[in-house]
Amino acid sequence: MSTQDASSPRTTRIIIVDDDPIVREVLTTALGSETDIEVIATAANGAEAVDVVHARTVDVVLMDVQMPVLDGVAATSRILALGGGTRVLLLTTFDDDSFLDGGLAAGASGFLLKTTPPERIAEAIRTVRAGGKVLSPGPTSRVLDRYVRGQSPRVASTEDLDLSEREQEVLRLLCQARTNHQIARRMNIADTTVKTHVSSIMRKMGVGNRLEIVVEAHRRGLGG
Known part of the structure; x- marks a missing residue:
């Protein structure tokens, strides 16, 4: 985990949300080694993520889509409704386009495939923290196909x-x-x-x- 002072404006405070403990551990280790990213908590479902964001200052939530109790799309809506400026970056396998569309509608700042290398995830977190949008190449093509179909x-x-x-x-x-x-x-x-x-x-x-x-x-x- 980063040793940089969490009060530094360059430090991005994130939480990792996934129902798979191995995924949480791998992402925590990989992203926690970045000097400008601090993993302040992990959660096993969307409901836990909402509770963490409600209680703490979180810049970016790195969140799985398909989870028990509360899925990533529903959790995104609740987190953004809190109005604290937290941004959500969804991780997904895109088995169902309804998750992609639902996430966009909920206000997610980006989507990454779970096969995305950790260094690319770290770059995406920085982009999202700065107010940008991120989509993996595959999902980008699918979104574009729907935008330009018939045109x-x-x-x-x-x-x-x-x-x-x-x-x-x-x-x-x-x-x-x-x-x-x-x-x-x-x-x-x-x-x-x-x-x-x-x-x-x-x-x-x-x-x-x-x-x-x-x-x-x-x-x-x-x-x-």
């Missing part, structure tokens, strides 16, 4: 968007479900520079978040 892509062009070469490269990587940190490493630029490019792309596309950027790119035929 003909526009001509593949960014000319009317007036994107710079750097912004076009950032857009391409966003469509590959890359995080800001991954984009920064790929392009050899600072994370803050990536954030600036993403904000500019959102403004030029007239959208409000990263997911909408990707949806609009696919509608324009630029997501391939």
